[in-house]
Amino acid sequence: MNILTVPFSVALDTPTRRSVATDPYASVAQTDALLRSGAVYRRERIQAADMITTDEAADLAGATRVTINAWIKAGRCIGVSHLRRGFKLPRWQFEPFVFPHLQPLSQALGTTDGWPLLAFLESPHPALDGQTPRVALEQGVDAQRVLGLATAEGH
Template identity: 65%
Template sequence: MNTLSISSPFAHRNAPDLSQASPDPYATAAQSAAVLRSGAQYRRERMEADDMITTDDAALLAGASRVTINAWIKSRRCIGVSHLRRGFKLPRWQFEPNLWPILQPLASALGASDGWQVLTFLETPASALDGQTPRAALEQGVSAKHILALATAEAH
């Protein structure tokens, strides 16, 4: 019988242990609520990480206006995740020359509707990359074509 297992970065250290086999293959309401809480906690922690910047900081870094950064987020040209208070937070590293050109095609390959999907893909270790994250693989010279193929496969 199948049991629910979690294998994403949203599987936070406070997430419930769902590895115990039970007669019911579905998560209980309490287990589902705990997973959602741990995902929310992960998102809060990720947005507060040192590599996350505001749209104002991104505008300075990219030599653009905040309005332009917001338009880039909307068009999926860059990764922006909704900030709990207001606006967006963006990973600073996405503006590096080896990552910047792949972001919009990557979002399209994933069928991403928000920045979290792209960020999660880039920061989740992949067995096809020998356990590296796609971001690290790109930084170490793996071709964008290979990463896009992985994203396309993941989306299907």
């Protein structure tokens, strides 16, 4: 899916040695730092104001918590694993400009895991003039264009 294309030295703000042949693999320290930063991001994202519980999502969607959990499992909505029990969901996904496109996007990306779905929808994309797919959908960009980008990324 997403491939880290930024050199580790840039991503981790460490100097590089250009005169020495570089190892194509990350060191243990670089890997640990990258994993820690990912864990911090996930924790902060789960705690963001736009994230709701499955019970809140059920109220918002006029469904039951069991239905919301089934939708998450099927890729019909985005649920990210909460450190405790259950899932947290971005509230904005239930808006009519996004919700109908979630399952086709999930299928195109080849995953029902909420983190890659969330990352795809919230990451700026050059083919969308730097907009995120979510913002592009909000602004009326043809959903087939966004779906095409997901299909390309999923392969």
